[in-house]
Amino acid sequence: DIQMTQSPSSLPASLGDRVTITCRASQDIGNYLRWFQQKPGKSPRLMIYGATNLAAGVPSRFSGSRSGSDYSLTINSLESEDMAIYYCLQHNEYPPTFGGGTKLELK
Amino acid sequence: QVQLQQSGAELAKPGSSVKISCKASGYTFTSYYISWIKQTTGQGLEYIGYINTGSGGTNYNEKFKGKATLTVDKSSSTAFMQLSSLTPDDSAVYYCARGLYYSPGAYWGQGTLVTVSS
Numbered sequence: 001d002i003q004m005t006q007s008p009s010s011l012p013a014s015l016g017d018r019v020t021i022t023c024r025a026s027q028d029i030g031n032y033l034r035w036f037q038q039k040p041g042k043s044p045r046l047m048i049y050g051a052t053n054l055a056a057g058v059p060s061r062f063s064g065s066r067s068g069s070d071y072s073l074t075i076n077s078l079e080s081e082d083m084a085i086y087y088c089l090q091h092n093e094y095p096p097t098f099g100g101g102t103k104l105e106l107k
Numbered sequence: 108q109v110q111l112q113q114s115g116a117e118l119a120k121p122g123s124s125v126k127i128s129c130k131a132s133g134y135t136f137t138s139y140y141i142s143w144i145k146q147t148t149g150q151g152l153e154y155i156g157y158i159n160t161g162s163g164g165t166n167y168n169e170k171f172k173g174k175a176t177l178t179v180d181k182s183s184s185t186a187f188m189q190l191s192s193l194t195p196d197d198s199a200v201y202y203c204a205r206g207l208y209y210s211p212g213a214y215w216g217q218g219t220l221v222t223v224s225s
Contacts, residue, residue: 032210034210034211043202043215043216043217043218044152044202044211044215045213046212046213049212055213056213087151087152089152089210089211091209091210091211094166094209095154095156095168095169095209096142096154096209096210096211097154098151098152098153098154099151100151101151101152
């Protein structure tokens with residue numbers, strides 16, 4: 001299975017900060033990469049698909065990018081509602097595999 | 108609007124089985140696959156497998172073969188997952204999710220908590 005190594009596992013940040021979360025794929029996955037946000041007690045919410053495309057209803061302060069086998073989720077001007085756990089998911093190869101998650105919390 | 112409504116929490120004894128349901132509404136059920144995902148605190152999110160809601164064909168993550176059985180009832184737009192020979196390691200929140208193929212997309216159920224305890 002493809003391993004998705006996500007970092008950092010925890011990210012303390014302040015409101016208004018710009019933060020970046022990264023996933024590294026153990027094999028080529030092209031742009032078959034999604035980012036999900038999960039808040040306590042809730043289901044994951046799709047934020048980014050195709051590595052760089054914003055899902056419907058997602059604020060424009062979120063963006064996705066790719067550099068080789070590294071995929072990043074960036075949040076500009078952090079807001080309180082962004083505090084959550086973020087997961088990447090590769091779906092280039094079966095079975096789809098998730099990163100270990102990044103807990104974004106207030107510093 | 109698209110909704111996936113899962114059945115309620117389950118408390119099961121080791122060695123028993125449970126069957127979770129995922130009832131879809133707001134779209135043509137057979138136009139999308141249903142995937143199932145396991146979430147635990149220790150292992151994070153794990154992909155279990157998917158079912159082709161039109162044909163009933165299934166594909167399981169090797170890790171969950173023999174553990175999970177996916178079925179579908181097109182007449183009620185409901186997907187099911189049966190978990191068998193339960194152990195405490197099967198205690199988790201289980202999600203169903205809609206996708207065009209095996210990729211979980213924008214629509215997920217609310218999750219079903221399964222607790223395995225004697």
